[in-house]
Amino acid sequence: MAKRICLIGGAGFIGHNLAVALRREGHEVSVVDFLAINNEMTLIDARNRNKNTELYLWMVQERQRMFLDHDIPLYVQDARNYHELCKLLADEIRPEVVVQLAAVSHAGRSNKDPFSTFDHSFRTLENALDNSISRLNALDSSVIGAGEVSPLIEHFVYFSSSTVLGDFESDTVTEETICRPKGIYAALKLSGELLTKAYNQIAGLPYTIIRPSALYGPRCVSRRVGQIYIESAMQGGVLEIRGDGSSKSDFTCIDDLVQGLQKIIKSPRSRNETFNITAGEGRRLKDLAKIVQVNFPGTLIQYQKKDDLFPDRGTLSIEKARKLLGYSPQFKLETGIPALIRWYREDVPKNLIRKG
Numbered sequence: 001m002a003k004r005i006c007l008i009g010g011a012g013f014i015g016h017n018l019a020v021a022l023r024r025e026g027h028e029v030s031v032v033d034f035l036a037i038n039n040e041m042t043l044i045d046a047r048n049r050n051k052n053t054e055l056y057l058w059m060v061q062e063r064q065r066m067f068l069d070h071d072i073p074l075y076v077q078d079a080r081n082y083h084e085l086c087k088l089l090a091d092e093i094r095p096e097v098v099v100q101l102a103a104v105s106h107a108g109r110s111n112k113d114p115f116s117t118f119d120h121s122f123r124t125l126e127n128a129l130d131n132s133i134s135r136l137n138a139l140d141s142s143v144i145g146a147g148e149v150s151p152l153i154e155h156f157v158y159f160s161s162s163t164v165l166g167d168f169e170s171d172t173v174t175e176e177t178i179c180r181p182k183g184i185y186a187a188l189k190l191s192g193e194l195l196t197k198a199y200n201q202i203a204g205l206p207y208t209i210i211r212p213s214a215l216y217g218p219r220c221v222s223r224r225v226g227q228i229y230i231e232s233a234m235q236g237g238v239l240e241i242r243g244d245g246s247s248k249s250d251f252t253c254i255d256d257l258v259q260g261l262q263k264i265i266k267s268p269r270s271r272n273e274t275f276n277i278t279a280g281e282g283r284r285l286k287d288l289a290k291i292v293q294v295n296f297p298g299t300l301i302q303y304q305k306k307d308d309l310f311p312d313r314g315t316l317s318i319e320k321a322r323k324l325l326g327y328s329p330q331f332k333l334e335t336g337i338p339a340l341i342r343w344y345r346e347d348v349p350k351n352l353i354r355k356g
């Protein structure tokens with residue numbers, strides 16, 4: 001059944017892909033985003049200008065074009081502002097489902113700027129959760145039933161991350177594996193999971209927590225490793241591997257994550273659960289580099305020192321999502337990465353790929 005869905009932080013990489021897919025499924029989708037973290041306002045700031053500025057500006061403007069083409073309203077609003085967010089949600093959007101994506105979504109950047117990561121990742125989450133419940137005269141002890149809290153919406157979806165787990169102690173982990181986060185990003189993500197569960201405890205707010213991992217796909221400006229390798233190869237550069245290339249990540253195509261979220265929204269079995277939504281297979285960094293190299297013959301691979309805060313990882317088991325939701329990822333690295341390379345070759349204007 002069609003739902004009114006609000007994506008907070010929805011003009012980002014994951015959000016715009018989700019918004020379009022949910023709209024195509026017939027949902028009424030709204031996006032709240034202030035476009036100022038890892039988005040248009042960051043890119044046009046003169047202090048951040050580099051050879052990829054025009055390419056990335058084109059990508060984020062393509063996202064906005066897709067919103068227009070699919071009749072998806074974009075509300076340019078800072079989600080840190082509790083009262084403005086409250087007005088927007090209560091008077092304008094009136095969502096049945098809230099999906100919380102807003103964050104400083106990059107572990108390296110979060111460790112360099114803990115203050116603003118707390119603000120944009122945790123403050124925005126708390127505002128979104130608090131605006132998803134109602135209080136009956138919460139502070140007026142003379143009113144019978146005062147202080148009772150109940151959900152205002154049907155479903156709250158929180159985007160956590162596989163980084164909450166820290167270093168994997170076995171090759172495969174499940175949703176039950178003990179979390180040992182490393183660094184600011186992962187610590188705040190795990191805190192966000194606990195806060196989401198706390199709103200369920202105090203107000204019965206139905207939730208789902210999603211743990212994605214190492215996503216890749218079109219119109220991403222986050223400079224994660226797959227994107228860096230493809231752009232570097234197209235620009236005539238080398239592919240740098242940190243460490244010996246044996247460290248593994250569960251690289252996931254954005255289309256598979258979108259499929260997982262669509263199933264989470266549809267299925268009552270997703271409520272009050274945490275799911276790994278990934279490809280379900282840890283792959284070595286050097287496997288990724290080699291796939292890119294095969295598509296750009298002559299490109300060199302270079303080995304560099306490993307970043308100690310980067311956790312050693314592997315496979316996130318997706319058995320729970322398979323069983324409860326019927327989730328079934330369609331892309332392996334061998335198909336997903338060439339599809340992304342095709343997008344760069346066929347859809348991105350050639351003059352935006354600057355060599356050197």
Ligand SMILES: NC(=O)c1ccc[n+]([C@@H]2O[C@H](COP(=O)([O-])OP(=O)(O)OC[C@H]3O[C@@H](n4cnc5c(N)ncnc54)[C@H](O)[C@@H]3O)[C@@H](O)[C@H]2O)c1
Pocket residue numbers: 008009010011012013014015032033034035036037038039077078079080100101102103104105106119120121124159160161162211212213214215216222224
């Ligand atoms: N991309 C991945 O590989 C990955 C993996 C695991 C988890 N996640 C999580 O998924 C979520 C979305 O990731 P993404 O890759 O789309 O990130 P992104 O950086 O592309 O998008 C985040 C969006 O949030 C917005 N935002 C930030 N602070 C805001 C604020 N105060 N008010 C309004 N909007 C605000 C930004 O403007 C941006 O458009 C994040 O929470 C991220 O931590 C992403």
